[in-house]
Amino acid sequence: MSEDKLESPESRRGFLTKLTGGLFGAGLLGGSWTFIRSLVPNVLYEPPQRFKIGDPEAYTAGVHFLDKHRLFLFREENSFHAISAVCSHLGCTVKFSPFKQLREMTVRKLSYRSRGEFRCACHGSHFRDEGTNYAGPAPRPLKWHELTRSPEDGQLVVDLAREVDRDFRLVV
Ligand code: FES
DSSP: OHHHHHTSHHHHHHHHHHHHHHHHHHHHHHHHHHHHHHTSOSOOOOOOSEEEEEOGGGSOSEEEEETTTTEEEEEETTEEEEEEOBOTTTOOBOEEEEEEEEEEEEETTEEEEEEEEEEOTTTOOEEETTSOEEESSOOSOOOEEEEEEOTTTOOEEEEEEEEOOTTOOEEO
């Protein structure tokens, strides 16, 4: 009698219905969990926007490329300024090409002695050494970033979140 009951079509149908429902529920739960988990990344890594780059005395006169920060630091006697190496077209890193000798130049009504130019190898943009784009697809000049001195130890501090005008100079 009990064997008949176990093998009856109703009990088999009931078992299969529960099994199907269970599998469907598990699939739905798994899919939902994966979706919810994808909205919460494991690590939110964002490099610091403000950082120290060392003592002013550590930099000789001229142009220094800080590859870790994709930044050019210019020193002229006791004055410093920092220009981003991130191309304003699609973000490649520009390179600095020095001229053999300084050239007198007027760019955007500012006269100065140019020591070279920036070039982007990705799509051929060119920038003056004060960052103004003049050839290629780059739509904007390179950014100038704020430079200060740390009150604690006198090191140079760059703030990538703060842009400054191209006549900005930090005199130490
Ligand atoms: S990324 Fe520099 S020219 Fe395109």
